[in-house]
Amino acid sequence: MAEAVDMRKFRIRGVIKFLIWTTASGALIVFFWVSYFNGTIYRHYYYKANMDGYAINAFAIAHATKDTPAFLKIGPFESVEGLQAAPVKKGDRLPGNATGIISKKIVGEGKRAALHEGTLKVMIPKEIREARGVRFIDTFKHKGVETNPWGAVWSVAFILFFGASLGLMAEGFTDMMGLKIKKIKHYEGVH
Amino acid sequence: MFEFAIAGIQAPIFLLMITGFTVGIVGGFIGVGGGYMVTPALIVFGFPGYMASGIDIMHIAGKSVVATVRHRQLGNIDWILGLAMVGGTMMGVEMGVRILNWTKALGLSAIALLTGSVVIMLGLFIYTQIETRRAHKRIDEISEAGVTVGRELKATRFSDFWQSIKIYPIVRCHVARIIISLWVIVFVGVCTGVLAGFFGVGGGFIRVPALVYVIGATTHIAVGTDLLEIVVSAGYGGLRHFMSGNVDMVAVFWMILGAMVGAQFGSIATAFVRGPAIRYILAYSLGLAVVGAFFRLIYLLTGQQYMFLNLFAVVFTLGEMLFLCLFIGSLVLFAVQYRRGKWVPAWIPALVVKED
Numbered sequence: 317m318a319e320a321v322d323m324r325k326f327r328i329r330g331v332i333k334f335l336i337w338t339t340a341s342g343a344l345i346v347f348f349w350v351s352y353f354n355g356t357i358y359r360h361y362y363y364k365a366n367m368d369g370y371a372i373n374a375f376a377i378a379h380a381t382k383d384t385p386a387f388l389k390i391g392p393f394e395s396v397e398g399l400q401a402a403p404v405k406k407g408d409r410l411p412g413n414a415t416g417i418i419s420k421k422i423v424g425e426g427k428r429a430a431l432h433e434g435t436l437k438v439m440i441p442k443e444i445r446e447a448r449g450v451r452f453i454d455t456f457k458h459k460g461v462e463t464n465p466w467g468a469v470w471s472v473a474f475i476l477f478f479g480a481s482l483g484l485m486a487e488g489f490t491d492m493m494g495l496k497i498k499k500i501k502h503y504e505g506v507h
Numbered sequence: 508m509f510e511f512a513i514a515g516i517q518a519p520i521f522l523l524m525i526t527g528f529t530v531g532i533v534g535g536f537i538g539v540g541g542g543y544m545v546t547p548a549l550i551v552f553g554f555p556g557y558m559a560s561g562i563d564i565m566h567i568a569g570k571s572v573v574a575t576v577r578h579r580q581l582g583n584i585d586w587i588l589g590l591a592m593v594g595g596t597m598m599g600v601e602m603g604v605r606i607l608n609w610t611k612a613l614g615l616s617a618i619a620l621l622t623g624s625v626v627i628m629l630g631l632f633i634y635t636q637i638e639t640r641r642a643h644k645r646i647d648e649i650s651e652a653g654v655t656v657g658r659e660l661k662a663t664r665f666s667d668f669w670q671s672i673k674i675y676p677i678v679r680c681h682v683a684r685i686i687i688s689l690w691v692i693v694f695v696g697v698c699t700g701v702l703a704g705f706f707g708v709g710g711g712f713i714r715v716p717a718l719v720y721v722i723g724a725t726t727h728i729a730v731g732t733d734l735l736e737i738v739v740s741a742g743y744g745g746l747r748h749f750m751s752g753n754v755d756m757v758a759v760f761w762m763i764l765g766a767m768v769g770a771q772f773g774s775i776a777t778a779f780v781r782g783p784a785i786r787y788i789l790a791y792s793l794g795l796a797v798v799g800a801f802f803r804l805i806y807l808l809t810g811q812q813y814m815f816l817n818l819f820a821v822v823f824t825l826g827e828m829l830f831l832c833l834f835i836g837s838l839v840l841f842a843v844q845y846r847r848g849k850w851v852p853a854w855i856p857a858l859v860v861k862e863d
Contacts, residue, residue, distance in 0.1 A: 348760060357756050361513050375515065415515070457515055458752050468749035471756055472742050475565055475763070479572030482767040486573070487580060490771075499582030500778055502658050502725050503684065 323494060330491025337485035344478050355412075360467025362410050367460040369423070370401040370436055371414035374457035377438045388436040401436045410461065417460030514562075514755040516553040523552070523758060524765030527566065529828045531769020535574040536776050536835050537789045538730030539711030540567035540737050543624075543796050545762075547824040554758070561745075561753025562762070568741035569759070570766035575734045577774035583731025585682035585724065588692065592732075593739050595693035596710070599700020600740055607705050621804040624706055628797045631716055635790035638662050638720075642783045646857040658860065659725040659782040666723030683724040683732070695721050696736075703740060711737055712793055719786070726782030776835055779842035784858035788834060795827035 351357050365371065372388060373396045380386035388401040395412030396402055402411045418429050418436065428440040442455040490497060508517045526548050530541035542563050549559035578584050610619045641662030649656050674688045695717050703710025711733050718729035748754050777785065799820045806816035841851045842859035851859075 348756075352757060358512065361752065461752055463750055463752050465750060468746045471565065471749050471754065471759075472568065472746050474756075475569040475745065475759065476572055476738070476742060478763060479569035479767075480576060482763070483573040483576030483770075486767065486771050487576060490775075497577075497580055497775065497778065499580075500658060500727055502582070502682075502727060504655070504657050 323496075326496065327492055327494055330488055330493070332488075334485060334488030334492045337481055337488050341478070341481045341485050344474070344481055348474065348478075357467075360464045360470065362414055362461055363464040363467065364462040365404040365408045365410055365417055365460055366406055366462040367417055367419050368405050369403075369417040369419040369421075369460060371396060371404045371410050371417055372401045372436075372438075372456060373398065373413050374416045374441070374455060376400075377441045377456070380438045380441050382439045385437050385439045386441075387432065388438060390434065390436055415461075416456040416458055418456055419460060509757075509761075511554075511755050511758055514554050514558045514758060516555075518552045518554070518758075520761050523761040526552075526828075527570070527762035527765030527767075528769035529832050531570055531574070531766035531771075532773040532776075532835055533769075533788075533792065533828065533831045534567075534570060534711070534734075534766075535577070535770040535773020536730070537711070537773075537785055537792060538715045538733040538737075539789075539792070540564075540571065540741055541711075541828075542567060543706075543712070543800075544824055544828050547799070547821050548828070549758075551821055551825065554755075557751075557753045558755060558758075561748035561751070562755055562758045564741050564748055565745035565754050565756070565759045566762040566766060568738060568745045569763040570770055571734045571737040571741060573763075573767050574770040574774050575731070575738055577771060578731030578734055578777075581727075581731070581774065581778055582682065583727045583777065584735055585680045585685075585728050585732050586735070587678060588680040588683055588685070588718075588722070588724065588728075589732045589735040591678055591689055591692045592696040592736060595696020596700040596703070596714075596736055596740055597743065599697040599702075600704035600710075600743070601700075602697070603701040603704020603706075605704075606701065618804070618807060620706060621800055621807065625797055625800050625804060627702065627713065628793045628800065631713070632790050632793040632797060634720075635716060635786055635793065639783045639786040639790060642786075643854075643857050646781070646783065650857065656781070656857075658727060661719070661782070663720060665720050669721050670723055680724075683722070683728045685723050687722065692722065700740070710740065712789065712796070715789060719782075726785045727777055730777060730785060773835065776839045779839050780859050781857070784838055787858070788831060788838075791834065792827065792831055795823060795830065799823040799827065 376398045377386040386399055388399045390401050390403065393400050393402045393411050396414045404410065404417065423429050423431060429436060429438045442453050445454045509520045510517050526545060530545050534541045545563040546559045549562060550556055554562065642660045645662060646656050646660050669691050670685065670687050672688050672691055674690050676689045677686060678689045678692065679686050699710050699714040699717050702713050714733045714736060715729045718724045718733060719726055724732065802816045802820035802823065806813060806820065838859065841855045845851045845855060845859055846861055
């Protein structure tokens with residue numbers, strides 16, 4: 317009888333724990349997706365330029381080739397939409413939608429990208445390169461981009477809180493189901 | 508298919524959740540982050556290599572919190588031991604990263620990394636296998652004599668030497684029932700941290716054996732305490748990776764959801780088994796990882812000419828996750844059958860516990 321009462325109390329505590337932590341997890345999930353859809357997460361990532369050059373959207377030029385180059389309109393755009401390039405200096409905030417920077421050095425070389433009649437002509441958006449014996453595809457995506465250090469703190473803090481919240485929610489769930497998970501007796505018997 | 512804008516790829520969410528789930532099971536059970544399994548899987552799904560490691564380490568931080576919460580409930584965490592080791596681990600990780608950069612400057616990083624990981628994992632695999640087999644045999648002998656065998660049985664006294672070093676301050680770890688010099692704990696933290704930093708992983712597959720064989724903790728406590736360590740080291744790694752632009756948080760989010768469920772299974776499964784069962788799984792995980800790393804090493808040494816070697820490496824790594832999950836699942840299943848008095852294979856009773 318006493319055992320049944322104990323179990324009932326245990327399960328009620330489990331229900332309360334489960335509800336609290338499910339609410340907390342739900343709130344964190346909503347917070348995450350709101351941050352995703354309003355662009356906060358994106359802005360944490362594409363924060364500042366760490367080289368002089370042209371901020372571009374690498375997706376817009378992905379299909380350019382030597383024969384069919386992409387011509388990007390140059391201007392001080394607040395947001396890079398499609399075939400546009402915004403001149404930036406090291407330390408400048410990146411315009412919206414920018415996913416990489418074509419450096420002035422690359423433009424000066426004129427092999428992969430060059431200035432052409434007031435536009436930025438991109439001929440080789442990706443190339444296979446080799447470094448220390450390992451081949452990799454080199455693109456303009458993420459090139460010259462500096463992330464927001466507070467964004468890194470935000471992300472790690474979110475992940476740790478989210479993990480703790482999910483863990484406690486799961487603990488509440490097993491308690492609610494009456495699965496009494498006891499502490500392991502490490503030192504009983506021969507060891 | 509979901510578009511991961513930052514990673515710049517499209518990938519099915521369920522694959523990420525399944526990866527999180529399977530690595531959650533393995534990680535919760537043997538106390539590793541699972542970086543050496545997840546990164547190749549993410550590359551196969553189309554994530555760029557640098558993104559794969561960043562997403563991996565960030566998801567490991569979250570998953571380890573989930574598993575740590577459950578291991579705390581199971582009484583598998585020695586907070587004093589864990590916190591005493593954190594400083595050494597962080598110092599070691601930083602040293603490991605610097606050594607890596609030094610080998611990079613020499614133009615050796617990929618080959619040095621793979622050769623180092625093959626040698627260390629092979630050594631740990633052989634030692635853990637031999638020791639665990641001996642412990643398994645001893646459990647069988649003790650059980651036949653009609654004596655109750657505890658959760659843990661080790662066939663080595665290596666930790667006695669380390670515990671006999673009396674350099675002050677001496678730390679009393681209540682849960683692990685160890686009295687040991689703080690400097691030994693810091694030393695182990697630094698050594699395992701160097702390897703973790705050098706290989707770019709959480710370091711669980713090195714730290715769990717170190718906690719068991721050098722510090723002298725039981726395997727269950729080593730697993731729980733190591734997960735606590737991983738929360739700190741992977742959290743720090745996640746911060747560094749994010750600042751280097753290697754993390755797509757949306758991919759991390761989906762992986763954590765899968766890992767949350769998997770980590771529950773993995774952590775709770777430890778309550779059904781004895782220490783040697785966990786060490787067997789750890790040894791097999793190391794053994795399979797060695798094979799994968801070996802294929803990759805040969806692939807690099809032959810100038811990346813033979814693509815099938817790289818394919819073998821990936822297949823082995825992905826197969827390893829599945830194999831380990833099935834192994835853990837069957838151990839739990841047999842443990843339940845054993846508790847119910849049903850038939851189980853002859854090798855099972857020594858590895859599982861009848862009741863708590």
